[in-house]
Structure formats: C-alpha cells, structure tokens
Amino acid sequence: MGAVAVDERLRRRCTEAVVEEGERFGVLVQEVEAGLTAAPDLQAPVPWVPDWTIRDLVGHLGAVHRWATAIVRAGTTDRPAAPPRPPDGGLLDWYAAGLADLVHALRDTPPDAPAWHMSPAAEKTVGSWVRRQAHELAVHRMDLEVAAGRPVTAVDPELAEDGADEVLGVVVPRWAHVEPVASATAAVVVRSTDTDRVWTVRVRRGEVEVHEGDAGAADARLEAPAGQLLRRLWGRPAEVAVTGDPAAEALLRGR
Incomplete structure (x- = not known):
C-alpha cells in the first residue's frame, strides 16, 4: 500500500471536524473550570488516559495544534522542532488561540503543499495533517467527555x-x-x-x-x-x- 492520500471532499469534511470538535472541546473545558460538570476542576483524572489530568489533556492538544500549524506553514518536509510547552496560566485562552491559528492554517494552505509527517506511510502533504488533526480532536474530545462525566458524543x-x-x-x-x-x-x-x-x-x-x-x-x-x-x-x-x-x-x- 502506497502513501495514503486525502481526497478533496474528505479534506473539507475533516477541516469542518477540526472546527466542530475543537470548539466542542473548548466549551466543555470552560464548563469544567466553571464547576458545571462532575469533574471538580482541571486536575480531575482522565479515565481513558490514566496518566493524564484534564489540564494535561488541554495542554497536549494546545501544544499539538501549534506544532501542526508550524508544520503546515513551513512548506517543507524537514523534521520540525518539538511541540511547545503549555503555559502555567491562561490555559483556556492559549488553547483557543492555538485552535484558531490551526484552522486558519488548514484552510489557507493548499492541501498538496509539502509537509513533514511522522509516518512513512502518509503523504508528505498538508492534506495528511487536516486528517490527523480531525481524528486527534475527536478521540481527545471523547476522553474529555468521560473525564467530565458527560455522555460520549458519537463520531460521524x-x-x-x-x-x-x-x-x-x-x-x-x-x-x-x-x-x-x-x-x-x-x-x-x-x-x-x-x-x-x-x-x-x-x-x-x-x-x-x-x-x-x-x-x-x-x-x-x-x-x-x-x-x-x-x-x-x-x-x-x-x-x-x-x-x-x-x-x-x-x-x-x-x-
């Protein structure tokens, strides 16, 4: 099997999913912080990822968003720098800013533009990162719902x-x-x-x-x-x- 390509229709659907899943994740984190869920605060554990708290989960996604944005905008297949570390404060604003920047990058960069990828089986193009971020968000959104004591929303x-x-x-x-x-x-x-x-x-x-x-x-x-x-x-x-x-x-x- 050769490198996996992403067709245009699927790319657009995945871009929509990044927006939808990313915003849903951010709203639920706000509800956790406001005390509106079964999770007492951002230090609550994530049952499906036992080593993580909700804060760790938010920090992971925020860092991955910035890392993926840098890869998409680099215009090269060279290996990127490591993802950034989450801040000690202002985590929700940091997450929201990173998501917005990622969405702009995915929408504005041609899907066939060159981009590094960690898998030898992936196409080394921006289209592969549209797909990767959609599924990254969907899985971690489910992680968050479980941690917050909410029913898990089905993925399309x-x-x-x-x-x-x-x-x-x-x-x-x-x-x-x-x-x-x-x-x-x-x-x-x-x-x-x-x-x-x-x-x-x-x-x-x-x-x-x-x-x-x-x-x-x-x-x-x-x-x-x-x-x-x-x-x-x-x-x-x-x-x-x-x-x-x-x-x-x-x-x-x-x-």
Whole structure:
C-alpha cells in the first residue's frame, strides 16, 4: 500500500471536524473550570488516559495544534522542532488561540503543499495533517467527555471510518520498527459493520501492508461500527467483536 492520500471532499469534511470538535472541546473545558460538570476542576483524572489530568489533556492538544500549524506553514518536509510547552496560566485562552491559528492554517494552505509527517506511510502533504488533526480532536474530545462525566458524543460514521483507516494505514506502519510489530507475523481482518468498509492488515516482521477487502484466512478478526472501531484502535473502551488470536488484533492499536 502506497502513501495514503486525502481526497478533496474528505479534506473539507475533516477541516469542518477540526472546527466542530475543537470548539466542542473548548466549551466543555470552560464548563469544567466553571464547576458545571462532575469533574471538580482541571486536575480531575482522565479515565481513558490514566496518566493524564484534564489540564494535561488541554495542554497536549494546545501544544499539538501549534506544532501542526508550524508544520503546515513551513512548506517543507524537514523534521520540525518539538511541540511547545503549555503555559502555567491562561490555559483556556492559549488553547483557543492555538485552535484558531490551526484552522486558519488548514484552510489557507493548499492541501498538496509539502509537509513533514511522522509516518512513512502518509503523504508528505498538508492534506495528511487536516486528517490527523480531525481524528486527534475527536478521540481527545471523547476522553474529555468521560473525564467530565458527560455522555460520549458519537463520531460521524464517515469520519470514524476514516479515522480507523488512518490508524491502520498510517499509524500502525509508523510503529513497524518497534515491538510488538517489529517481530510479529499476523493477518487481521477489520470490518466496519455500519459503513461496510473492510480492511486486511498483514504484519510480517516489521513490514505492514493494508489492503481493501477481506483476504480470507486471518489470525484474528475485529468487527464493530466505525465509531467503536475508532475507539478500540486508539486503545479506548469500545463494544467490539474480536475472534481469533487476541495478540494479533492487539498489534493494530495506536500508541
């Protein structure tokens, strides 16, 4: 499978999702800080990411937004500087400013402009970052809802399907050189039961191949609606059906 491209319609939908998910995240953080949720304050833990508090989650996203903005605007595939550190104070204003700047950068920069990417399987273009930021926000927005004691808002099935596709085709190959993928040999079929998308992922000692459709014989199978697949593949609790070797299916989890 070659570098994963992002078509124009999907790029526009992902840009909209960055705005929608980013604003929803920011409003919920404001409600946490105002004492309007079950979370007492920004120091409340994030159950789906046990090492983080809500403050850590906001700081992470704000830093990633600025990092992605710099990558998009650089006009080069050279490796960027590290993400910035969050400020000690004014965290919500800092988050909002970073989100606004990111949206401007994604809208104003041609999607085929060159841009560094951490995965060897991704197109080294701005379009890949539009996609990456949409799914980054969707997953972390769900993290925040759980931390705040709110019901988890479902991700649009089309976007969730693309998020699953990104994990399988871009994220897993990024980790091909590290364990457990580096020494594993397995085939896993993944099916989105509400969108009818099917992938076969083959891992061969550090090489990852992703093909459309069900290739037949597989060491494991993972089936669920697209939104649940997105959660499972990013290591979040999800209602999925797994058959076959659990260790093979676990190879597909995003770090």
